[in-house]
Amino acid sequence: MKIEVVRAWPHRFDAVVLELDETATVAQAVAAAGFQDDPQITGYAVFGLRVSADTRLCEGDRVELLRPLQADPKDARRRRAEDRPLKKK
Structure with a gap:
């Protein structure tokens, strides 16, 4: 089966598409992608x-x-709301 493993940071990401057997788990997918030591x-x-x-x-x-x-x-x-100007009705 085909699955994708994604890890992301602000403004960038790594994505790996894998072919795994039908009994694969999340841990096996992460290891196959090489991200298990992050x-x-x-x-x-x-x-x-x-x-x-x-x-x-x-x-x-x-x-x-x-x-x-x-x-x-x-x-x-809260910070975003404080930065917005108030709307007048």
């Missing part, structure tokens, strides 16, 4: 849904390697 990996997702390393994959899955957040999303939204 110390920043904090978890895994398939199409944005968090999964464990022993999750079985399906044809066409995209495995995403998760990293720690660089900023708290609530703080980032």
Whole structure:
């Protein structure tokens, strides 16, 4: 089966397309892509849904390697709202 493994940073990403057997897991896909030693990996997702390393994959899955957040999303939204001018009614 064909799957894709993706790891991303701000403004760039690595993507590897692999052919694996039908019983492949997330951990096997990450190892086959050569990303298993990345110390920043904090978890895994398939199409944005968090999964464990022993999750079985399906044809066409995209495995995403998760990293720690660089900023708290609530703080980032608050800063954006503060920077926006108020709309007059």
